[in-house]
Amino acid sequence: MLQTIFSLAGNYHVLVIDDNSPDGTARIVKELCSINPNRLFLIERPGKLGLGTAYLTGFKWALEHGYDYVFEMDADFSHDPNDLERLFEACYQQGADVAVGSRYIRGGQLENWPLQRKIISKCGALYSRFITWIPVKDPTAGFICYRSSVLQAINLSEIKSIGYAFQIEMKYAAWKLGFVIKEVPIVFRDRLHGASKMTKGIIQEGIKGVLKLQLESLQGIYVRRIKRIVPESGTL
Secondary structure (H helix, E strand, C coil), X not given: CHHXXXXXXXXXXXXXXXXXXXXXXXXXXXXXXXXXXXXXXXXXXXXXXXXXXXXHHHHHHXXXXXXXXXEECCCCCCCCHHHHHHHHHHHHCCCCCEEEEECCCCCCEEECCXXXXXXXXXXXXXXXXXXXXXXXXXXXXXXXXXXXXHHHHECHHHCCCCCCHHHHHHHHXXXXXXXXXXXXXXXXXXXXXXXXXXXXXXXXXXXXXXXXXXXXXXXXXXXXXXXXXXXXXXXX
16 A cells, blocks of 8 residues: 555655554554655554544644645555545645545445445445435545645544544534535445454444534534634644
């Protein structure tokens, strides 16, 4: 994955967050950091703290280091690295604040997924849209480009979802704060390497989390909670 990204025309930098993986991820990345010292970075955490917290750690790191555009993606080739440029163009040239690699708009596809996974994913997307009214057809998507201004506007410490519900909440927060979300069709392929981390607990978190988001929104609480108040100095 790293070799493929670094071979692209865009000058992409990669941050890997490793939660003490038993497969030697950190060791391999450290070796590659010596080859790409200015483009590859690693954060090691002591144990598995959840997908959402890993992304939030990455977002905060990117803001601290002055990046204007921040991507998130899977590292198992379910997301095609060649689509990075299409997501970037949606933000840089087409006016989007958040570009979502979407499986469920015209041109988007799922390949080599078992029927059960397709049903769970599609039902999750429909359920999230029905409850929250978010105008995104693939709210659970995990291949995204954010303008840094979006991440700066959100109080990331108030994003409470840990599992895959994190993907829904980040889009929901951006939409509620008035940012423009654009979906870009992608072909999502079943992973070439690794195994799914989907569990019953993650599904339950998604069901309950979406209801909580909308309930807080209807009560007028949500935006006040997740909107970051910028100090007069403008510092993060």
